[in-house]
Amino acid sequence: MKQAEITKLSTADLQEKLSETKRSYADLKMAHAISPLENPIQLRTVRRTVARLATELTKRELQ
Incomplete structure (x- = not known):
């Protein structure tokens, strides 16, 4: 999964995708x-x- 695809996902989708x-x-x-x-x-x-995925989640939590 590319970084551009990851940034388009919502936070809930990120968490779900991370667990999968x-x-x-x-x-x-x-x-x-x-x-x-x-x-x-x-x-x-x-x-x-x-x-x-984890990096993007952390970045969003810090903002």
Whole structure:
């Protein structure tokens, strides 16, 4: 998910998307621990998406 897409979301949507993304990251990590993923780069992209969402939420809370 790109930063431009994230800034267009409302705060409630951000929180919902963050929880969904964290859940999918946890599932990917578990699947990768059991047997290697076909595309391990997915872990990096999902982790970075979580960070982008969390950063945007923090930025909005501080304003």
